[in-house]
Amino acid sequence: MMRNVKMLYDTQQKTLFETRNPEQEYLELINKEYNFQDAIEILDKIDWDFQDFRTQYLTHTFHSYPARFIPQIPLSFIKLFTKENETVLDPMCGCGTTLVEAFLNNRNSIGNDFNPLATLITKVKTTLINEDEFRYFNKKLAVMKRYLDLDYRRVDERINNLPNRKVSKIFNRVVISKLESIRETLLDVKEEGHNDLFDLGGVALSSTIWSLVENGNGIDVDDMFLKKVKSMQNDLNKMAKIIKTIPGVRVICGxxxxxxxxxxxxDLIVTSPPYVNALDYYRAHMYNMLWLGMDFDLFRKHEIGGHSHFIINRFRLLSEYLGDVLRSMIEMNRVLRKDKLCIIVVGNSSLEYELIESHKFFAEMGKKIGFKPIKTIFRNIDKTRKYTSADIGKIDDEYILVMQKVDDTNISAEDDNFVSDVVREQMLGFREQIKKCQGTSIRSRKPTNERLLKNVDKISEAIETISKDTKIKR
Incomplete structure (x- = not known):
């Protein structure tokens, strides 16, 4: 395994391959130096489906996360369009895929996300821990394991001490007792000053809870947690052997x-924003966040792209979403150096059976704020990799929008009038498109004529409330 990982990131060992394969050819292609225009042309030579490529290696395996993109996407742009010690940003970093690839390739990185669980996972994925720390941690966990069954007698006390009582409704008493014993041990670790281990343990605990929610209460909780910690330790040790110099990493919960x-x-932005109406991340992470004592309600309030409100008129959700993304893109323009690239990965979505081609909205809005769209890459994806809402189903393709910053924008992301004007223009165009072309969802289901007329009316109503719906949620 170590040999395979080294070959991913050390092209000098390419002679170790006995036979050529698509993954090797891809790595050789992106590891060469190109001027900007040649690098743009190289994008057309990459098979962006990355079928049968290894996508789960090193710290990418730390925690399941819905709708994350595969590491080869940020890796391609990092290698082709940045140099060592330059800085890569993912403003909606999720579980930190972009930052891990920047870290492995000696690029400084900044990750931002409003989800505190996402930023915790990202931080742990990009923080090396030495052997002395792990020896301390393993001893601490061994003591916990020894007394775990005896501690079951404290289950009632532990239920009363839970960070949020809602979690007691989905797990049985044995599971609750064991999870709380793990959490108490982690709090002791933090109290003794081992903050990085506390964070790592929190991610391992969250991963365990995720598996419990997915698979039910029948899992041996403590063994699963301990195996997860051991696996994370092994992956960090492998990463430490690959990293020659530790680049700067900054993770922001914002x-x-x-x-x-x-x-x-x-020097480069690579990000994948949430999809409109596709997935409520706060629902996916609810029990993890509640158990870890995170501010679940604050994240739910500020989530971009969720679909838990605007029930009567779903097209108001699209207005709100476009406003949020536009403000984010204005900020991307502000922080990005001139002539550098902004990469946005997004798939289509659907509202009331009407196809929402997000990448086209983003490209048009980008033109308003100093970005020049220079390429849109289509890629097929495994349906099992993208979580969406029940009315959309699984997404099986997505688009990589490549934009270059050609001008500084003098617009503030807090300029409500500008944002509402741009979104209104987009929504008017969307309405005209629907009038001219019978709507169809990404499931290829067309609305009836009656629904089509209602959709046009609802979009008109949504246009009337754009100024209200696009204001920043305070």
């Missing part, structure tokens, strides 16, 4: 519409 990043300081 709003992509108001980035805590300096102007003109970023």
């Amino acid at each position: 709003d992509a519409r108001k980035l805590d990043v300096k102007n003109d300081s970023i």
